[in-house]
Amino acid sequence: MTMAAAMQSRTAEAPARSKASRIAEIDIVSDLAMAEPFWRALENTGHLATPYQRFDLLAPWQRHAGEHEGAAPLIVVARDAERRPLVVLPLCTRQNHGVTVACFMGGKHTTFNMGLWDADFAGHANTADLDALLAALRTRGGVDVLALSQQPMRWRDQQNPFALLPRQNSINGCPLLAMPPGGPPESRISNSFRRRLKSKEKKLKALAGYRYHLATTDDDITRLLDWFFRVKPARMAEQKLPNVFAEPDVEAFVRSACLARRGEARVIDIHALECDEEVIAIFAGVADGRRFSIMFNTYTMSEHARYSPGLILMRNIIDRYAEAGYDALDLGIGSDDYKRLFCKSDEEIFDSFVPLTSRGKLAAMAMSSLSHGKRLVKQNQLLFDLVRKLRRAFG
Numbered sequence: 296m297t298m299a300a301a302m303q304s305r306t307a308e309a310p311a312r313s314k315a316s317r318i319a320e321i322d323i324v325s326d327l328a329m330a331e332p333f334w335r336a337l338e339n340t341g342h343l344a345t346p347y348q349r350f351d352l353l354a355p356w357q358r359h360a361g362e363h364e365g366a367a368p369l370i371v372v373a374r375d376a377e378r379r380p381l382v383v384l385p386l387c388t389r390q391n392h393g394v395t396v397a398c399f400m401g402g403k404h405t406t407f408n409m410g411l412w413d414a415d416f417a418g419h420a421n422t423a424d425l426d427a428l429l430a431a432l433r434t435r436g437g438v439d440v441l442a443l444s445q446q447p448m449r450w451r452d453q454q455n456p457f458a459l460l461p462r463q464n465s466i467n468g469c470p471l472l473a474m475p476p477g478g479p480p481e482s483r484i485s486n487s488f489r490r491r492l493k494s495k496e497k498k499l500k501a502l503a504g505y506r507y508h509l510a511t512t513d514d515d516i517t518r519l520l521d522w523f524f525r526v527k528p529a530r531m532a533e534q535k536l537p538n539v540f541a542e543p544d545v546e547a548f549v550r551s552a553c554l555a556r557r558g559e560a561r562v563i564d565i566h567a568l569e570c571d572e573e574v575i576a577i578f579a580g581v582a583d584g585r586r587f588s589i590m591f592n593t594y595t596m597s598e599h600a601r602y603s604p605g606l607i608l609m610r611n612i613i614d615r616y617a618e619a620g621y622d623a624l625d626l627g628i629g630s631d632d633y634k635r636l637f638c639k640s641d642e643e644i645f646d647s648f649v650p651l652t653s654r655g656k657l658a659a660m661a662m663s664s665l666s667h668g669k670r671l672v673k674q675n676q677l678l679f680d681l682v683r684k685l686r687r688a689f690g
Contacts, residue, residue, distance in 0.1 A: 317375050317381060317424070318373045321431040323431060325368050327354050331354075333374070333380035334350045334411060337413065340584075342414050343414045343455075344409065344410075344450075345407045345409050346562075346582065347405040347588070348401075351557065352552050352562050352563070352581070353405075356400060356552070358551075359547040360404070360545045361400060362544070363544035365390070366387040366389050369386045369436060371383065381412070382416065382456075385411070386398065386400065388438060394658045395438050396438070396441075396442050397440070397441050398441075398442045399444070399445075404539075404549075406469060407446070407447050407450075407644075408443065409455060409457070412456060417453060417455075420456035420459070425459055425460060433651045433652070439650070439652045440649065440655035441647065441649040442648055443457065443649070445465055445644055446458075446646065446647070447469075447643070448642075448643040449643070463646055464644070465644040466666055468641040468643075469625050469644055470627075470630075470634040470637075470640075471623060471638050471640050474613070474617045474621060474622050475622065484637065495603050498599075499568075499570070499602050502571070503570060504571030504572075507566070507568050508566075519565050520565075523593060526593050527540055527593045528540075533596075549591075563579050564579065565577055566579070568611070574595065575594065575604045576605050576607075577594075577608075578612060584621070585621055585622055587624045588627065589625065625642060626638055646666055
């Protein structure tokens, strides 16, 4: 069967009840290559998508980590009557206790999960549009429940169309730093905090070859990742935290995405603080011209760690992107203390658990309740500290 025939075999007219929708046809495909042209079309400037849903980030995730985890691609492509893409949903399915769950690709490695939307379509999307997407998944996707976590309520000042679905607050918020264009340095980081960091940095500046830089060559990127995958396990073990980078397939995904080119930049950018003796700290993340979002980081196990190299590196990154005209920066999901030193507000993040079959109803209720319970624990400092102590005692 040709690719066109394979696409056509799974294409159907949108349901009659969705006549108010601009969606004329919907494909559900399991082959990333089939979805790639439509996917990339919605990555272009002017559309609504986060950098975490770029094809060149999620394709290597699926090829390496996703496949290892038992995730199967399930990509929804909706088009208008002229066959122009309106939305691409980069989903994958997993089997969980006999229930087929569809979630966004990327697993634990994407801070934000969203579809890729035609901006005009997203601005006018209504329940009829969402009904059409859900109906296609219900009848042709073989999915019992949608578990759509860590979705931003808004992106680039535009509402996420999936905010129209039943939703609840995510377990964790995302610390956010707003950077008004043209604002003075103290509007981003207070002068007193800058002085504290400058005092600490004096010790590092005395090191031979001390420098901050953005990795631009394959050799530099590979060298920094070699260091990261040596140091990160030791740092996580010291903190008695699980290492989400431990699996070889995860390492292969990260290396592939960091080396993938995006114009003159990379799909994942790596910022580093170094001296001739060693790498001192790195922060890696994704950028889209307006916002930089941290994905992963670590810092040296040597005595140089006492001078807060991670905070110094973050100051450099913030100033770099602010001077380049970016208006926001986030440090990823979670409530680590260092994030609050820079980020005074939070991105509004939500989850949706949508049953598509009778079997999925119980699963959706269970997922929703579990997520809500975890959020309550995170918001109660006494409970959170107790859980953390128990993890360290028995982890």
